[in-house]
Amino acid sequence: MAILPEEFRSLINARQSIRFFDNARTIPTDVIEAIIDDAQQSPNDCNHQSWKFVVVTDHALKERLVDAAGSCEPAKRASVLIVPLIESGWNHNKFSIIQTLAAATHTLILSAKTRGIESVWMAGIGNVETIRKLLHIPPAYIIDCFVGLGYAKAEQMPWPKAPRQPVKKICSFNRFAFDPDTTYPLKKSTKYDFWKISNQRNPYALWHPRDWTIRQIAFFRGNAVWANSPSPTLHKSRRLSPEFDKEIEFASAHLKVGKTLIMLPYSGAYSAALLKEVPDALITHFELSENHEPIIRKRMKEEGITNEIPFIADDELSIALPDNSFDNVLIFQGLEILPEPSRLIKETERLLKMNGRLFITCRNKWSWFFLKFLWVTKKETVWNFGPYWPLSPTKLRGMLRDKFTGNFLGISPLPRHIGRHVKKWPFNYFSRLIVFIGERTKI
Ligand SMILES: Cc1cc2nc3c(=O)[nH]c(=O)nc-3n(C[C@H](O)[C@H](O)[C@H](O)COP(=O)(O)O)c2cc1C
Missing domain, CATH: 3.40.109.10 (NADH Oxidase)
Known part of the structure; x- marks a missing residue:
């Protein structure tokens, strides 16, 4: 040997x-x-x-x-x-x-x-x-x-390598003894019928972030973001929202001069598209796990974007930055991936300057899409972006009411009108994607 x-x-x-x-x-x-x-x-x-x-x-x-x-x-x-x-x-x-x-x-x-x-x-x-x-x-x-x-x-070459865990986290002696935050939650079942589980189908998957700890979500997303290469062609994933271009159009049109915090950028698809529209935007990223940083960096390089993008990670949503640091906070389809979305809004209140811009897009529980979504949750494994559950416009309004003032738009009001936007009530409230464009107006 x-x-x-x-x-x-x-x-x-x-x-x-x-x-x-x-x-x-x-x-x-x-x-x-x-x-x-x-x-x-x-x-x-x-x-x-x-x-x-x-x-x-x-x-x-x-x-x-x-x-x-x-x-x-x-x-x-x-x-x-x-x-x-x-x-x-x-x-x-x-x-x-x-x-x-x-x-x-x-x-x-x-x-x-x-x-x-x-x-x-x-x-x-x-x-x-x-x-x-x-x-x-x-x-x-x-x-x-x-x-x-x-x-x-x-x-x-060299390509960034998907990070692995410290060996003590994946190895235990004589009995199964592991940190529950590094195990993905599944529906309770005494017997798992493996024949039912294929790549696309896992009847045991739990889609609601409330059934996960935030650390489990951080662990899952931070691993799954490596499932494909950092190549932009691969990361413009089939599962990226069909409203993507519209979200970028609105976000870039409403960006204020100054510093921008992008919450939960995953692999940086939105950030890269935004930087193509507003090349001098001063972006900072916040994610739940450090694992996202190298893959975002690689993507930016591949897309020819040279901006320095500071990156902060924390799996408890406490963002180590001073109060009133940002002129814009952008959350693209991020609130609905969290067990307690209101905690991210609380951090946003703290970090956003008075009259700073808050831009949120969120999959809508009151839309036609929700029925389709429920069907998917019965049939499919949780996607690589992690578990999520659409939020209702009233829930979103409730979270924002105290500190923010702004308007709600809708994108994709009907399955036939994907990517079209509507401003009028009630159509905005029943679209697949709900968009909040507002400002922090109260202390
Ligand atoms: C069973 C299996 C299926 C995989 N399927 C795909 C795939 O369909 N497409 C792809 O680009 N990579 C695929 N991969 C590669 C994994 O994404 C990759 O191994 C993982 O992200 C770890 O990264 P590394 O191989 O660079 O260490 C697969 C790997 C395995 C073992």
């Missing part, structure tokens, strides 16, 4: 998901075969070795996988796409074959790394039946993931 622990550690540390590749450099066939040969040395259930690996090198085929099957974008950017497959059966009621496939896939990407080849493991592969047709895969084979391989574009 020639490998030292520190050598192994440096290999696994250097491995990270890369989603842009230098396609001018192709991976030779013998190298691909050597990598797959390494992968098959992995432990596997009963040594059945029921795995197969389809290697997609044809660029047109990769494009079809993304465009027709709906696989995520890195699948088409990879130089080579590996489709690890396993024959159905022999699950031993413990997903044995999936465990086998995962073991082989991990060995595969580590082997690639030893050869200077970067990788991304993808479960977001889209419609499995379309993939099956395109690649002529028989029904008995399970298609659960792709691995994109390629040489990284030199200018994109």
